[in-house]
Amino acid sequence: MRINCLIVDDEPNAVHLLTAYVRQVPYLHLVACCYDAGEALDWLRREAVDLLLLDINLPGLSGMELARTLMPRQLVIFTTAYADYAVQSYETGAVDYLLKPITPGRFLQAVSKAADRLRPLPPAPAELPGPAGDYFFVKSGKQIVRVRFDAIRYVEGLKSYVMLVTDAEKIIVYKRMQEMEALLPACFKRVHLSYIVNLDAIRSIEENHVLLPPARLPISAKYRDAFLAAIRDRSL
Incomplete structure (x- = not known):
């Protein structure tokens, strides 16, 4: 399995670190780095991307606002220096929420969650009409x-x-x-x-x-x- 990912962050040091982390994970493939939400939107209109590594504090449109414009199937991992947006991240259906400075272990944990979501699933069981069992x-x-x-x-x-x-x-x-x-x-x-x-x-x-x-x-x-x-x- 190969996961195409896009880094969206306005801090060059953060982009450099995330790029290094992506290159250490065999199934991740970095397609581009964008430095603001507008640039990211232009890229997403042209190309399909499996996973966004998305900063929240961006110039102009914030990362949280960008995430809310995306289709539900678009996987997002937030990368931010601020803990205040964790609850809002759940509302966007984000895979994970990484606080900077991001450690290699925590990064791997987050992208593993994304990989789990992208793996093919067995046929869904029939939905229960009501509670049965525990x-x-x-x-x-x-x-x-x-x-x-x-x-x-x-x-x-x-x-x-x-x-x-x-x-x-x-x-x-x-x-x-x-x-x-x-x-x-x-x-x-x-x-x-x-x-x-x-x-x-x-x-x-x-x-x-x-x-x-x-x-x-x-x-x-x-x-x-x-x-x-x-x-x-x-x-x-």
């Missing part, structure tokens, strides 16, 4: 991931897809909240337009928030009564 399969990017229901702490809705949050990872699934809600067992309850929580993962409820440390999620008026009724069913 796990289900979901399609995330180019992977089909097995997820145990009891591993999910909560589900967050993000526009046209959802994020399954577990203790170990965050899994992006291209489904709407209503579809995801139908797949989950009875121990999952909607507390907000953007959140479904696992009752078994709740630490406490304080006023209009449910605590699943370290997360603190709001309870909206629309879902409050049904949620509290489910809690009362489990109360002593």
Whole structure:
């Protein structure tokens, strides 16, 4: 397998380091280096690229803004000196988020994730009409991931897809909240337009928030009564 990648960064030293890292990975092939988002867009209009190594702090259009203009199938690894954009990176479906200075080991870990997404997949199993057993399969990017229901702490809705949050990872699934809600067992309850929580993962409820440390999620008026009724069913 060969992965064509494009470096987009306005810092020559960062471009030099990433170029060296790319050349050390046998399956990576560097097609070009761009120093701003406009140059990168011009390249992407002409050529297909498997993977973008994309800085966020770029002159003019930022890397985050560029990523939001790309097709969902375009793989992106953010490379940045700022930790503040990590949450936003999940909303773009990025493969990974690398903080500068980037170490060789961390770089290899990120591009390995990209390689996993690009590998051919076996035929997808039929989707379950509802919960059966203690796990289900979901399609995330180019992977089909097995997820145990009891591993999910909560589900967050993000526009046209959802994020399954577990203790170990965050899994992006291209489904709407209503579809995801139908797949989950009875121990999952909607507390907000953007959140479904696992009752078994709740630490406490304080006023209009449910605590699943370290997360603190709001309870909206629309879902409050049904949620509290489910809690009362489990109360002593």
